[in-house]
Amino acid sequence: MRRYCLITPCRDEARYASRTLDAILRQTAPPASWVIVDDGSSDATPRILAEYAARAPFIRVLRRPDRGDRKLGGGVIDAFYTGYDTIDPAAFDYVCKLDLDLDLPPRYFERLMDRMEADPRIGTCSGKPYFFHGGPPPAQVRFPLDDTSALTSEMLADDNSVGMIKFYRTRCFEQIGGFVRELMWDGIDGHRCRQLGWRALSWDDPELRFVHLRPMGTSHRSWWTGRVRHGFGQWFMGTDPVFMLAAATYRMTRPPRVVGGLAMLRGYLGSMLRGHPRYGDDAFRSFLRGYQRACLVRGRRRALAELDARQARVWDPERRPSAPARDGAGAARAAG
Template sequence: MKVLIIIPAHNEAEFIKETLHSLIQQTLLPAEVIVVNDNSTDSTEAIVEDFSKQYSFIKLINRSSSNTHEPGSKIVKAFNYGLSQTSITYIDIICKFDADLIFPPNYLEAIIQAFKDQPKLGIYGGFCSIKTNSGWKLENLTGNKHVRGALKAYSKKCFKSIGGLKPEMGWDTIDELLAQYYGFTVKTNSELVVKHLKPTGTRYKTALAKKFGISLHQIRYDIGLAVLTSLKIGYKKQSLKFFIISMLNFFKAKTKKIPYLVDSKQGIFIRKLRWKGVLDKLV
């Protein structure tokens, strides 16, 4: 099976060398790795270019974009640009990886085997771990039914069915909900532990909380689900402020009638699926 990996990178000079080094050491190599250097001002471009000269399957693509912080959308726009630049005519698995990860040597081999063994598998990935004073431990955002946005792998059929990735905050939840809507499964593998060098928590700011609240409206969550989801993330981030800002912007989005990202039938499916998940945890 052919694997295409796309890595959006903005000022990742501190980490991307380790990411690429872990990918060239895989037991099964990808068909192509596209690194989208998204308006970096550090040495990201030079580092990737050096790898591309040594390894023919690594490709550097430079992209000019705004320096404005756009939670969710900027990284997907870079990913989509990279996808349009692939030279691979046939792809079985499409991966969106962050530029600050260290993969175990068997990571791609395990992903390929999972998609081979499970025809209805749509989205797959391992677990992220972060470094603490006592060693590496799993991120609290990692779960059995949610593949972290940092290391998504899609079957080509699933990727096409969901219409690709949406350049909006919450893209890494929308993709999984739509995958299930179209009959695909979403699974994680706790034995595939990836080192996450720049924890997600360091990026959470007010702008992200605002976007998060809006995204809950855009995927047609009802008030109950919005409250529970915002509380959950706020608790994990140990931030009451995150919860308050998220909910305020959820209501603002409803009042302003900001366009939805899913249609009404998809919205009904999503709400039923989410409430089932809540009730299953209570039983």
């Protein structure tokens, strides 16, 4: 079975929406259903969505009232669950949280499902995002992305699916309790997968590379805001301080050079000094820090391979789903 459902929270995406909509309509393995949640757009997004919904019977558009501004982190997941709560998860083998600012190769979902069928422990996976440097992306992108000379990789780690296109085995998504309504929801989920014995992966293969039309971390305000927000999210998740310093140092080598890493440290240290709350699952934070320290000592690739091998003994695809972890720190305790 290859029934998958896309769920797309969006707001004011008129600049990019048609690119993503066309990319999905070109898929060799199209979705069984696509629920798009317009989170109060004030631009031409509703008109564009209506036009495509009239053309493709599997597209269904829901609209949330305008709250005045983007609400990052929890707001994105609120909108996601507005769509997710309207479906029967048991009717789909896979579910995907998909952003509306991407351009994808036509065999993207077909290839992901091939890999998941070959390894039943893969709970979530994705390709890798690239963006065009030095100007806006061209009107047409030639896939697969064998030549990346005009592109910049967002250099995301291999140990999770990427936040803008999280493709999940539905059974795994239900077992981990879904997404938390906080920043770093897209980091917590992958570690929760491994905690329960599932594998979370992304691959930098030409056939799975895709274009992020709005680079990650730029925020809807600025690069600085996006990177500070990421540092806050790392604090909330429970990231080890030494690992955070190493990650920020590495990020200084990527655009925007130096200041991006400094902004991450500001978000993390500022949250620490203010005593901001953390993800409310002590066992999860201990699991996370053990893995992060192993990455520092043995390297991420070796540490990930060793952890995945150890966690195979706890994997149980028939385990009862966790209580929904949607409400941040408090619900996270129940999910643990």
